[in-house]
Amino acid sequence: MATIKDVAKIAGVSTATVSRVIHDGGQVGDACRARVKKVIKELNYRPNVNASALAGKTTNTIGVVTPKLSMTFFGTLASGVEKAARENNCKLLMSNSLYETQSELDAIESLREHNCDAIILHSEYSDEKTLIKLAKQIPGLVILNRYIPQIANRCVWLDNVSGAQEATEYLVEKGHQEFAVVTSIYQNRDPGSRIEGITRTLKEHDLMLSPDNIEESTANIEGGEQAVKTLLQNDRKFTALLAYNDLMAIGAIHALFDAGLRVPEDVSVIGFDDLIVARSCRPKLTTMHYPIEEMADYAANLALKLSDPKHKATNQTHLFVANIVERDSVAAVSEQTPE
Amino acid sequence: MATIKDVAKIAGVSTATVSRVIHDGGQVGDACRARVKKVIKELNYRPNVNASALAGKTTNTIGVVTPKLSMTFFGTLASGVEKAARENNCKLLMSNSLYETQSELDAIESLREHNCDAIILHSEYSDEKTLIKLAKQIPGLVILNRYIPQIANRCVWLDNVSGAQEATEYLVEKGHQEFAVVTSIYQNRDPGSRIEGITRTLKEHDLMLSPDNIEESTANIEGGEQAVKTLLQNDRKFTALLAYNDLMAIGAIHALFDAGLRVPEDVSVIGFDDLIVARSCRPKLTTMHYPIEEMADYAANLALKLSDPKHKATNQTHLFVANIVERDSVAAVSEQTPE
DNA sequence: GTGAAAGCGCTAACAC
DNA sequence: GTGTTAGCGCTTTCAC
Numbered sequence: 001m002a003t004i005k006d007v008a009k010i011a012g013v014s015t016a017t018v019s020r021v022i023h024d025g026g027q028v029g030d031a032c033r034a035r036v037k038k039v040i041k042e043l044n045y046r047p048n049v050n051a052s053a054l055a056g057k058t059t060n061t062i063g064v065v066t067p068k069l070s071m072t073f074f075g076t077l078a079s080g081v082e083k084a085a086r087e088n089n090c091k092l093l094m095s096n097s098l099y100e101t102q103s104e105l106d107a108i109e110s111l112r113e114h115n116c117d118a119i120i121l122h123s124e125y126s127d128e129k130t131l132i133k134l135a136k137q138i139p140g141l142v143i144l145n146r147y148i149p150q151i152a153n154r155c156v157w158l159d160n161v162s163g164a165q166e167a168t169e170y171l172v173e174k175g176h177q178e179f180a181v182v183t184s185i186y187q188n189r190d191p192g193s194r195i196e197g198i199t200r201t202l203k204e205h206d207l208m209l210s211p212d213n214i215e216e217s218t219a220n221i222e223g224g225e226q227a228v229k230t231l232l233q234n235d236r237k238f239t240a241l242l243a244y245n246d247l248m249a250i251g252a253i254h255a256l257f258d259a260g261l262r263v264p265e266d267v268s269v270i271g272f273d274d275l276i277v278a279r280s281c282r283p284k285l286t287t288m289h290y291p292i293e294e295m296a297d298y299a300a301n302l303a304l305k306l307s308d309p310k311h312k313a314t315n316q317t318h319l320f321v322a323n324i325v326e327r328d329s330v331a332a333v334s335e336q337t338p339e
Numbered sequence: 340m341a342t343i344k345d346v347a348k349i350a351g352v353s354t355a356t357v358s359r360v361i362h363d364g365g366q367v368g369d370a371c372r373a374r375v376k377k378v379i380k381e382l383n384y385r386p387n388v389n390a391s392a393l394a395g396k397t398t399n400t401i402g403v404v405t406p407k408l409s410m411t412f413f414g415t416l417a418s419g420v421e422k423a424a425r426e427n428n429c430k431l432l433m434s435n436s437l438y439e440t441q442s443e444l445d446a447i448e449s450l451r452e453h454n455c456d457a458i459i460l461h462s463e464y465s466d467e468k469t470l471i472k473l474a475k476q477i478p479g480l481v482i483l484n485r486y487i488p489q490i491a492n493r494c495v496w497l498d499n500v501s502g503a504q505e506a507t508e509y510l511v512e513k514g515h516q517e518f519a520v521v522t523s524i525y526q527n528r529d530p531g532s533r534i535e536g537i538t539r540t541l542k543e544h545d546l547m548l549s550p551d552n553i554e555e556s557t558a559n560i561e562g563g564e565q566a567v568k569t570l571l572q573n574d575r576k577f578t579a580l581l582a583y584n585d586l587m588a589i590g591a592i593h594a595l596f597d598a599g600l601r602v603p604e605d606v607s608v609i610g611f612d613d614l615i616v617a618r619s620c621r622p623k624l625t626t627m628h629y630p631i632e633e634m635a636d637y638a639a640n641l642a643l644k645l646s647d648p649k650h651k652a653t654n655q656t657h658l659f660v661a662n663i664v665e666r667d668s669v670a671a672v673s674e675q676t677p678e
Numbered sequence: 679g680t681g682a683a684a685g686c687g688c689t690a691a692c693a694c
Numbered sequence: 695g696t697g698t699t700a701g702c703g704c705t706t707t708c709a710c
Contacts, residue, residue: 003703014681019705029679049452050398051703053389054686069421070632072615075414082408082435091449092433096421110430113385221618250619257621276411277619279560280589282596293409342687353697358689366695390687393702 080296164197224251419635563590
């Protein structure tokens with residue numbers, strides 16, 4: 001592998017000049033610049049990133065930590081960051097946090113060792129204090145999918161309350177009066193906000209959500225399935241079901257069908273996330289689109305901006321909203337066949 | 340951030356000793372080692388990876404390039420590599436190749452600049468010559484999901500022929516006689532091998548697959564849907580359908596249902612991959628399990644081994660097989676209701 | 679506009 | 695066992 005010295009020697013200039021040419025650093029004569037560029041091409045020279053990271057202050061590297069890349073949601077998130085990375089000529093470093101506090105912390109540490117300019121963190125398990133401390137130490141840290149008021153300008157997040165409200169509103173408009181919800185066992189943050197949105201909208205319409213009609217479980221297909229089974233066993237009545245995410249919604253549909261109930265004829269189901277599974281199931285799932293790829297892209301660009309020492313802080317936070325995508329799992333009550 | 344010098348000074352030793360302690364390099368006195376370790380802890384010292392990558396020969400980094408992380412298949416692949424990376428104390432560098440030859444090459448180059456010890460490449464578009472040349476230059480390069488005889492020991496791949504055979508055999512055992520297949524437009528490699536496996540097994544049973552019953556399209560839900568629509572429009576008769584992958588199978592099911600056909604009562608459908616979507620659809624998809632996460636994990640460990648200069652080459656290639664997972668999209672012919 | 683040279687933090691001979 | 699020291703390839707003042 002050719003080094004900057006080789007280039008300098010052959011081009012008959014100093015390494016400093018080559019460096020200037022590489023970084024478009026103004027002050028180089030045209031003839032000289034052309035010569036250097038030619039040699040670079042001939043030698044197929046590529047700067048050693050480790051060396052420039054060591055010598056310079058910046059590494060051109062973005063780090064991402066998510067719980068598990070094999071989950072479509074997080075893969076999509078990573079893809080969004082990758083897009084930003086590519087467009088900014090950065091490398092992408094990944095770490096799975098595996099849904100554990102300690103490995104989440106380890107993952108961040110490992111990214112730090114690499115001097116990542118920017119770090120995008122989908123943190124599920126660290127407490128706010130830790131994150132705030134981290135944010136103080138790492139200028140390019142951005143928290144994705146979580147809101148922490150003290151570091152609001154570092155947070156790129158989704159308005160879960162309004163998302164849930166829109167979903168609920170949609171169902172109410174369709175004439176539904178009896179609701180059930182299957183939610184994640186982690187009753188903090190997102191699930192909590194969603195429940196809040198649901199009940200708030202329901203109240204506005206003088207509708208009630210009985211606590212008995214809320215069933216919690218793990219946020220996957222099996223969880224959704226099991227939650228609805230329980231609901232059914234307990235003889236809960238509902239014509240509309242709000243699920244915490246698409247996976248739970250799909251499990252719910254399975255359970256409903258297995259119980260001889262039709263979707264959407266007997267029960268309308270609405271999901272959240274709009275992953276590919278939402279277009280795979282039958283009926284196709286009406287769901288709230290979570291613009292995670294776009295958010296991740298945005299977060300990465302933000303993180304890069306923040307990591308720039310010239311950047312001056314603002315108080316702006318970065319809030320996105322979910323929007324409904326209508327497919328086939330919701331019907332108006334009038335269209336529903338009486339049981 | 341503390342440096343190795345700080346640690347050395349405080350511990351009253353040389354940087355060489357600190358380096359030895361860090362790398363468990365034998366030759367250090369117990370007392371000394373303990374002291375150094377203590378200081379490392381106190382200072383919360385973490386070696387600068389860029390510096391050690393520059394000075395040493397190894398970077399403790401694994402690179403992966405896949406077409407697109409947001410596709411579940413590739414996310415899962417990445418997760419497998421990540422597991423290996425974590426277990427070997429390595430960092431994970433990612434690059435999307437975006438289904439383009441040039442960005443695939445760029446992605447590899449960018450990984451090389453980082454001096455990745457190991458590179459896992461799911462290559463769709465580079466030609467064999469390029470890959471062979473690359474393999475010569477990069478000791479730690481492993482090709483995933485593709486077989487190139489000249490560098491067989493660098494290939495971790497799936498036996499697509501036998502996978503397709505097993506799927507076909509399964510259908511034949513269920514009494515099916517009239518087949519159709521929806522395959523990917525890229526009739527090279529994998530799709531080709533699958534077709535080969537299908538026809539071979541069919542021949543063994545004196546069954547025929549008319550070319551008119553093979554429909555090709557893009558390897559996603561829409562493609563599967565469109566392919567089956569065409570088949571139906573052309574009045575092709577079949578009781579069993581083999582899809583190139585789960586996504587196409589799901590599209591196929593959509594099209595079948597839309598045409599008033601029931602799955603599996605009227606038509607049995609079998610997929611390939613066993614992604615999460617296979618458990619989401621209704622009926623749940625019977626499909627061939629592609630052990631991609633396990634293969635990726637294996638590939639990463641292999642790549643790490645190969646990158647070790649002490650490693651001596653073998654002629655072994657690394658072949659995995661798919662296995663069937665029975666769910667609800669296939670029925671025996673006797674169980675099928677006549678139309 | 680260009681070059682000389684001092685590091686960045688670490689590793690690995692080689693000495694002792 | 696432990697220390698000395700010469701780089702690894704690049705960036706960046708500071709001269710000229």
